[in-house]
Amino acid sequence: MALSTPLSTALGTGGLSSDSRSIDQLKSVANRDPKAAVKETAKQFEALFMQEVMKSMRQATMSSGMMENSATQMGGEMLDQQYASKMTGLPGGLSQAIERHLQRQLGVKDGELPSAKSATATQQIPQLATRNVQPHVQSFILKHDSAAKAAEASTGIPASFMIAQAAHESGWGKREIMNKDGTSSNNIFGIKAGANWTGKVAEVQTTEYVDGKAVKVTAKFRAYANHEEAFKDYAKLISGNDRYRDVVAKANTGSAEGFAKGLQKAGYATDPDYATKLARTINTTMRVQRAMA
Known part of the structure; x- marks a missing residue:
């Protein structure tokens, strides 16, 4: 230039x-x-x-x-x-x-x-x-960098995408899902505990969208010993489930919007604006990462 x-x-x-x-x-x-x-x-x-x-x-x-x-x-x-x-x-x-x-x-x-x-x-x-970026945002990105890169190696999904999704789901770590005893479940991806889940769970009230309307429901979420386990389980869920096959493919192209839309289409969340919000968080994460490099 x-x-x-x-x-x-x-x-x-x-x-x-x-x-x-x-x-x-x-x-x-x-x-x-x-x-x-x-x-x-x-x-x-x-x-x-x-x-x-x-x-x-x-x-x-x-x-x-x-x-x-x-x-x-x-x-x-x-x-x-x-x-x-x-x-x-x-x-x-x-x-x-x-x-x-x-x-x-x-x-x-x-x-x-x-x-x-x-x-x-x-x-x-x-x-x-x-x-103009709040300290807890930079801290969240740095804290989960290693775990996200390990998950990237097993899925092909960019680490920045996964950090951003964890940030969106947990409010940059400020709204983590809590256990009944007040400790963190370390579930920063908001993954629910289905019938096949045999590990610990955290049962909390959450917001779901039914016919486009927000309603409060009680749901069970997976609980982990630490955040590294959460990243490993997320990587296993996304890469090992045919439901998310297209999501991984789109993530490999480096398209934040494609990845976010793919997750919403696959049913990862019920929020009708999930893709828009997640894509915005991904772009923020990438901007901060590049500035800190």
Whole structure:
């Protein structure tokens, strides 16, 4: 990629706000043109902020309930993203203030960075992408990295996909299924205990969707000695059940959306918006992983 190519073009119109692969590209450009990388990083932070503003405005608007479903919700989110992109980078906007702050912080001036600071500064630029990520999110990803990679070796499903699914099911570890004695069942994938399950179980109240309506039911879930056992059992369930054959195939292509939709179609969860929510969590996980790399 030549330096004459606009950075926003090289990274794609979505940049950090919508494409986790941009982190790696930003690192590459930062090594050669730190000033341009700072400018683009500032624009991406402004885009993230504007997306949150648009989201808050949309949530504050009274819903009519007519013709509203997961598809219209996704369309609204995509429209918010486009509006945010159009409103980003305008003269006198937030990105210019962020850019000045980053330049002072990293020592970027009108020219190139001094050679002694170049390595340190270019390492800090991609790390900025994780500053708006809560610590428990990064901790969850790091904690389960080894177990997820072991499960990847036996299933072919990307470790990031499985970490994200565990994060979605457990609320990044904050909503784990508990045993009656108050200890964790370590079931971070929300796998139920069917008739063939001979291990320990945790019986709790959960939300299921019947005919599109959320209802509270009491269900039995598998219980494990630790999280590593949960990942192993998940890998065994997904790779050893014909019901999930297409899910594994789609995961092997690296498609987060295909994997998420495959799980929903196979009946892993009853939530009609499960695929949309899971795909979003996968993209978040991948973005944070790339920024921490």
